[in-house]
Amino acid sequence: MNRVGLEVPVKGMIFTELLDLADHLAGEEAVDKLLDDLDLDSDAAYTSVGNYPCSELVQIMTALGAQSGVSCDEVQREFGHWVLGIFTDRYPHFVKDKHTAFDLLEVIETEVHAEVRKLYPDAELPTFRTRRLGPDRMEMHYHSERPLRSFCHGLIEACLQRYGVTGQVRIAQDNGASDTVFDIQLER
Ligand code: HEM
Numbered sequence: 001m002n003r004v005g006l007e008v009p010v011k012g013m014i015f016t017e018l019l020d021l022a023d024h025l026a027g028e029e030a031v032d033k034l035l036d037d038l039d040l041d042s043d044a045a046y047t048s049v050g051n052y053p054c055s056e057l058v059q060i061m062t063a064l065g066a067q068s069g070v071s072c073d074e075v076q077r078e079f080g081h082w083v084l085g086i087f088t089d090r091y092p093h094f095v096k097d098k099h100t101a102f103d104l105l106e107v108i109e110t111e112v113h114a115e116v117r118k119l120y121p122d123a124e125l126p127t128f129r130t131r132r133l134g135p136d137r138m139e140m141h142y143h144s145e146r147p148l149r150s151f152c153h154g155l156i157e158a159c160l161q162r163y164g165v166t167g168q169v170r171i172a173q174d175n176g177a178s179d180t181v182f183d184i185q186l187e188r
Helices: 012-026 028-038 054-068 072-090 101-106 108-119 149-162
Strands: 009-011 051-053 127-134 137-143 167-174 179-186
Touching: 009 012, 009 054, 012 028, 012 051, 012 054, 012 072, 028 054, 051 054, 054 072, 072 149, 101 108, 101 127, 101 137, 101 149, 101 179, 108 127, 137 149, 149 167, 149 179
Parallel strands: none
Antiparallel strands: 009 051, 127 137, 137 179, 167 179
16 A cells, blocks of 8 residues: 555544544534534544544644644644543553553554554554664654654653653654654653
8 A cells, every 4th residue: 555645544533532632622612613614525423433534634633723823733742642641541451561651652563553453454553663772762763654743743742741751752854744753862
């Protein structure tokens, strides 16, 4: 499969989570209006098991950001924080034996998303390669068919927070929003 872009589908549960975050930030009434104005092909009738084009995700995030004067990238990042909280509550066994943020980030590809794939065989997940550069430093290479690196950025930041560590998550190599190397440096 050699597609990159906004037509690539995203699992419905990501959409339903985005609408929950939107309700939380802007209130249900404002969100209904925002969705009406966008006039989406799906009519925003998302179910968690369906698949919908990434373009709709980006349209909703862009419109949400415009309401509060922030960019789509900033909304994606905040959404990453939101989703990590929800997913770790919903799937505690995925994170149970992971004692540090790096332990968890290292197994997103091989364990966490591998389990997601078993639950949802039609899920289209990104690929990750990680490399420890020292006890407090790790490189994480995100590669996807969808341009969601800012969402990924937020998820990584949220992993650090979850384990009570602070640090910098920097874009070390920018090959576009679908292919990015993050440099994660923890503070001691
Ligand atoms: C308990 C933890 C997690 C669960 C259950 C989970 C599950 C999922 C699911 C269901 C999707 C949607 C797949 C689709 O659209 O078909 C997804 C997408 C994604 N996940 Fe995870 N995930 C988890 C943790 C993480 C973490 C920690 C990261 C970051 C390092 C991450 C990075 C991503 C990204 C960036 C996407 C968007 C799709 C893309 O960019 O191609 N996930 N994940």
